[in-house]
């Protein structure tokens with residue numbers, strides 16, 4: 001909770017209960033789509049409207065506090081902004097895992113092979129997670 005308040009304050013945003021509730025929810029689930037955020041918030045704060053939730057999410061996005069992750073054939077999900085990482089998407093249970101790997105050597109080899117200058121990358125690897133392989 002304090003961590004989330006600090007995150008807002010370090011971006012000169014007031015730690016309103018709406019923003020805290022949204023960040024808490026995203027933090028809890030790791031990667032979550034907007035409808036699931038809304039359902040979660042609704043249970044805790046029945047008076048918060050969908051418009052308010054959406055407006056706050058857009059605001060947090062514009063401050064780069066949260067990030068949108070685009071997954072193939074799926075709704076967009078949101079996560080709290082972290083250092084760049086790779087996403088592992090399970091095709092069976094739709095779980096998204098973060099993988100923090102050093103990508104610099106990989107990107108350097110792309111540039112040296114193609115001359116392409118990389119500004120930004122978004123890597124999603126799909127497959128079957130460990131739990132689903134065992135079930």
Ligand SMILES: [Zn+2]
Pocket residue numbers: 090091092093094095128129130131132
């Ligand atoms: Zn799975």
Ligand SMILES: [Zn+2]
Pocket residue numbers: 031079085087097098
């Ligand atoms: Zn992630």
